[in-house]
Amino acid sequence: MLSRGLDTMQMQVNGEQRTVQAGLTVAGLLKELDIRPDRVAVELNLTILDRNEFDRRSLQEGDRIEIISFIGGGQEA
Amino acid sequence: MADDRLTIAGREFRSRLWVGTGKYKDFVETKKAIEASGADVVTVAVRRVNITDRSKENLLDYIDPKKYTILPNTAGCYTVEDAVRYARLARAAGVSDLVKLEVIGDEKTLFPDTAGLIEAARILIKEGFIVLPYTNDDPIVAKKLVDIGCPAVMPMAAPIGSGLGIRNPYNLKIILETVKVPIIVDAGVGTASDAALAMEYGADAVLMNTAIAGAKDPIMMAEAMKYAIDAGRLAYRAGRIPRKLYATASSPIEGML
Numbered sequence: 001m002l003s004r005g006l007d008t009m010q011m012q013v014n015g016e017q018r019t020v021q022a023g024l025t026v027a028g029l030l031k032e033l034d035i036r037p038d039r040v041a042v043e044l045n046l047t048i049l050d051r052n053e054f055d056r057r058s059l060q061e062g063d064r065i066e067i068i069s070f071i072g073g074g075q076e077a
Numbered sequence: 078m079a080d081d082r083l084t085i086a087g088r089e090f091r092s093r094l095w096v097g098t099g100k101y102k103d104f105v106e107t108k109k110a111i112e113a114s115g116a117d118v119v120t121v122a123v124r125r126v127n128i129t130d131r132s133k134e135n136l137l138d139y140i141d142p143k144k145y146t147i148l149p150n151t152a153g154c155y156t157v158e159d160a161v162r163y164a165r166l167a168r169a170a171g172v173s174d175l176v177k178l179e180v181i182g183d184e185k186t187l188f189p190d191t192a193g194l195i196e197a198a199r200i201l202i203k204e205g206f207i208v209l210p211y212t213n214d215d216p217i218v219a220k221k222l223v224d225i226g227c228p229a230v231m232p233m234a235a236p237i238g239s240g241l242g243i244r245n246p247y248n249l250k251i252i253l254e255t256v257k258v259p260i261i262v263d264a265g266v267g268t269a270s271d272a273a274l275a276m277e278y279g280a281d282a283v284l285m286n287t288a289i290a291g292a293k294d295p296i297m298m299a300e301a302m303k304y305a306i307d308a309g310r311l312a313y314r315a316g317r318i319p320r321k322l323y324a325t326a327s328s329p330i331e332g333m334l
Contacts, residue, residue: 013128014125014126014128015125016128016129033126033128035126035128036135039135039137039170040126040170041166041167041168041169041170042169043166048165048166048169049169050169051169066125066166067125067126067128068123068124068125068126068166068170069123069124069126069135069137069170070121070122070123070124070136070137070147070149070167070170070171071121071122071123071124071136072097072098072099072100072101072104072107072121072122072136073097073098073099073120073121073122073124073150073152073286
């Protein structure tokens with residue numbers, strides 16, 4: 001993780017504070033986290049992103065991002 | 078039973094046993110149990126990706142979405158807002174509009190909040206979701222869910238994970254008689270006879286998780302459930318004999334000495 005500076009920004013990813021490179025895209029964040037984009041959904045500030053937006057969408061200081069996927073579950077997992 | 082397929086919202090399903098993927102020891106056991114069950118619909122939950130420990134494997138590496146119908150649920154949601162949010166995320170993460178809708182009313186019983194369920198179902202159906210609602214065994218709620226556009230209804234046999242079997246067979250029978258969409262008995266099955274009984278009553282399918290995953294030998298129980306579902310379905314189609322108080326001899330009297 002980067003230290004805080006001029007070319008970095010802070011955001012919340014899955015409930016955790018994170019410092020990333022300024023101008024990072026959603027796709028860039030997923031790559032940094034080693035997450036395959038085809039198996040997840042991304043919610044940015046409570047709005048769900050289309051998968052084809054991942055490349056274009058730049059993140060901003062203070063964004064709240066949720067990255068979810070499927071896990072084992074039956075009823076009331 | 079290739080000639081006896083289950084159809085919901087234009088989708089055809091081979092097996093009438095649907096299974097959950099929770100509570101297994103690991104993904105290998107999950108995969109083996111699902112294979113043994115013969116199920117083609119598997120439910121999954123929607124959760125945050127673990128971003129601190131990326132070594133964790135992905136369920137979908139073991140359960141091929143091309144081979145199985147992945148049915149995401151909204152388990153753990155106690156409000157309409159949460160259930161709708163989780164359903165939307167599931168659709169964005171997956172490949173289909175299918176959702177098993179759960180709006181849970183209470184932590185101890187995990188009974189559905191049926192008022193919230195109907196409200197959430199209405200919102201999601203308007204957005205094009207195929208909503209399969211987990212509901213209680215109330216025939217009126219089941220009918221309301223169909224009226225607003227649910228293509229199947231999933232009434233519980235007993236509380237989730239309780240293993241009590243069908244606690245209210247008469248309600249279930251009323252639902253089966255009055256609701257004209259597929260009925261999938263969901264939750265509360267304990268062992269093979271519970272599943273067979275649900276099918277003998279005329280249920281179109283049974284969804285279970287704990288009964289298999291929690292068994293001493295989950296893979297063997299998965300196989301047992303497969304036979305139970307098939308046996309119950311065949312018995313239902315074959316038509317059972319009426320119950321009578323007195324005996325009726327099976328051997329003819331004629332020709333006796």
